[in-house]
Amino acid sequence: MATMQNGTAGIADGRAVSLRTTATAEAFAEARGISATTLDRLRVGSGTVWFRDLKAEREAIVFHYFAAGSSEPTFWKARPADGEKTFAALKGGKVSFYNLDAVLSGDLKVVHIVEGEFDTAALVEAGVPVDQVLSVPAGAREKREEGPDDSDVFRGYGYVKDALQAGLSNAEKFVFCGDADGPGRSLRQDMANILGAARFHFVDWPKGIKDANDFLIAEGPAALRQYVRDRAKPWPVDGLYRLSELPEPPTFEIWSPGFPEWESKVKLARGTLSVVTGHPGHGKTALWAQIWFQVVQEHDFPILVASFETRAKPHLRRTLRTLLTGRLEKDMDDAECAAADRWIEARYLWAVHPDGRPDLRWLLDRAEVAIVRHGARVIQIDPWNRVESHRDSRKETETEYIGRCLTEIYGFAQGMNAHVQILAHPAKMDGKVRGTAPQLEDISGSKHWDNRVDQGFVVHRKKMFDGGERCTEATLFHRKARFEELGHPCQLNLNFEMASRRYRSTDYDAGGYGR
Template identity: 30%
Template sequence: MAAFGVYGTTRNWPQLDEAGKPLKDGEGKLLWGPAPTIVFPYQWQGEVVNRKFRSDRKQFQQDRDALRTLFNADAIKTADEVILVEGEMDVLACWEAGFRQVVSLPDGAPSKLLDEGDLKRLDDQRYDALETCAEKLAAVQRILIGTDMDMPGGYLAEEFARRLGRVRCWRVTWPDGCKDANDTLLKHGPEGVQAAVAAACPMPLEGIFDMRDGCLHEFLHNGREPSGLTAGIGDLDEIARLPAGGGWLTIVTGIPSHGKSSLLRTWLICTALRSDLGIVWCSPEDNRPEVLALRICSVLLNHPMKAAGGYVPEALLAKAQDWVRRKVTFLWSDNPDTEMTLEWVLARAEEAKRRFPRNLLVLDPWNEFEHQFTRHESETQYTGKWLRKLKAWGRAEGMGILIAAHPTKLQKDPKKGVYPVADGYDINGGANWFNKADLGLTVYRRDEGYPEVHCWKARYDAFGKRYEFARLKLDPRSGRLASTSSRDAAHSNMEDRHA
């Protein structure tokens, strides 16, 4: 401590009870008394400009109207790197470990992180010490932030990065079970402090990915690598598997009435039965959520809701309803003033995800939403912008995105008299649909009751097999699709169209 001019004394402090609360006399006035005190001198340009007092009960005081500067600020003599910690004892601990250019604020960490534009943040005198040392700090190439590992310490680290420039800030992570540098020194010695500082990682930068130690192992073992969920429908699973994880975009298209919504209901419900898939489902075409819920129940039970013998048994319906309640959240509004814009959908989806475990957002169909173009914005530009936004939102929220979208009006083949199999290039809005999709499917009905599912895009093999298709069988009573067990091995004619 001698290197810093730190010394001990006795000073009057408010007396505290065993719980740390101030003691008061009969008139409600604080009781004062002497207590052992450590004094930390704050020097600036060779002179003591402030003193910070710390009692044996961790009470703190400073000289009134003193110049705010960093503790140990005069030790900053070179521009290579500086370590910023949270308190004077942490500065001493780093010094003991061999580091000299180590400083701390006089006022500790904030209790919350304010928005960057908040006026209270701009007026916070806690950071006046940074202004005093601004010229010295501006020349430093690398700033290592070793604040405490609790929530306030995280807030302080973020505020340091904001004020000093995130691009030159590295975060020091103290070992498990250690709150700060001093704790690390006591439990692991100087070597523990040195190891933590040496392992500091760059603070995250928007748009830049740093390959930190262990990130690939974490990626593989946390299930974040591209993978697809199966539905247990053999023929369909062979050519398409629902992308699992946040940010993956699945596009399903097809001529109206060819069975896009039927595919979605069977594919998603069967997948949810076999996995932790939780769905936020927005389907304006169904008029009311109960309509879609009943269709889902019919697929789930593989039983019509109403048949010649009457309605489905009440106990069976209640069981299906309970499953749907746990696995599906419906977005819907009967307010005539509500515009079902994509902003509205994402806001509601975020709320649903905070209430229930949900990891897939379904928009069916795209044309039923209120699309608000900006001035001079084409449909192609709007579509590209929103597909990018949806994928970015999905990554941030940990949700996949599935969109059902109608193709443009297709022309029949003049010789065969049949429509071609549409793909992403045929959807209103241009090639964005094909380019942005991670999995692209088309539902095509060649024969009544036997819809085909064609895969026209699979960004990764785990998602499907491009240019292959599955022929399924529709149960008209329940609306459920099943394998035909005779999947045609021939390629879809889409390959010929875009060869």
């Protein structure tokens, strides 16, 4: 029997593992309600596999991924047959939906989508035809799951695009049977966006049931088959619905901005719209470049930055290099710069209009590609006044135009399940208010900047210079938080440390906790 290695060695003898299952593998599957007949129909095999997490070889149950019309696997994933919760996978293999070859060979009248190979087996065990079940290759994850070579094979949804081009686009109906948790609901929303609501249906599992395999173990194959057949609901599009027809929204994917001192005062979330304002030169771009860097570093997902006043090269690159290494760019050697650039390359996308005159439609089109193709979860537009206006001044006031734009952006953020942030300059402030921190309604053009967003921030420096010396103190005002999960209005004090070129929270310096 072939021995497979998870790591640099690959498959020891250069061939796929045996398509026969051992008694141990069959016993493991049987404990999850899966018969040997179902394993055989899905061409599940066995082998001795090296598991990096366990630092040992173990007998394993192996799920093969085949290209359409091919008898040779293009990819495999293995689970230890003793039940340990880890996996191994083929290094450098072509990642796709699991069981895609069988589905593409069927009539494509209905395609069920689950979140794991055992869930695929559960539906087949329940009597769903083997050519009607797909599994996403890595399930829904809060972070991307690393492959055996720490590659990016599980980032984004490129495998969905490949499958649609290979013929999956001809399917008449999709039924999503994914996990009943926050990541599963986010995946369901993404799949509905990509595959289209018109053909998309979904199953909500009963309370206490997480997925198809759970249901199979709890209720048996006949009950699972009937449940999936009878409880699939069409994805709502437009109109009036009963409460039972509405899918549960994704649980907010909450991110800390990277300052532990802020505790629950400020949080950021996927699927929301925020605006940042402040007087020119007060540090809006620099502070939020650091905050988003800290979020991306912690959660490891891509971000799209549409920066029209601060260039990606050399300015934002310099900032990110320094934030990543803790060293000023001028003190870094070529190797350090190259390593930092590789990190940036894997996580940052840049929207650059060829004529320097982007409009909102152009921006949202690029943002959609960044989200669907590359897995971006944050879109930042900096600044708003560099976005070309398509307002007809004879028919629409500036306030109406900005309200319309913000409504479209808000819908985009929710529909694409991404955080969209806009940096916008305030109108000129004269008289008594000159030099004070602006309000959201002071943003140039419309009071809609206050009422149409989920969160509003102001970056303000009380003094720029003191006796010729540069002042480095700054304040972030959290002016608005529509949802309690996002924190609450407060004032947070910072200091920009010149030596490290980064902001540090100072609310605890004197024993205080901010306001």
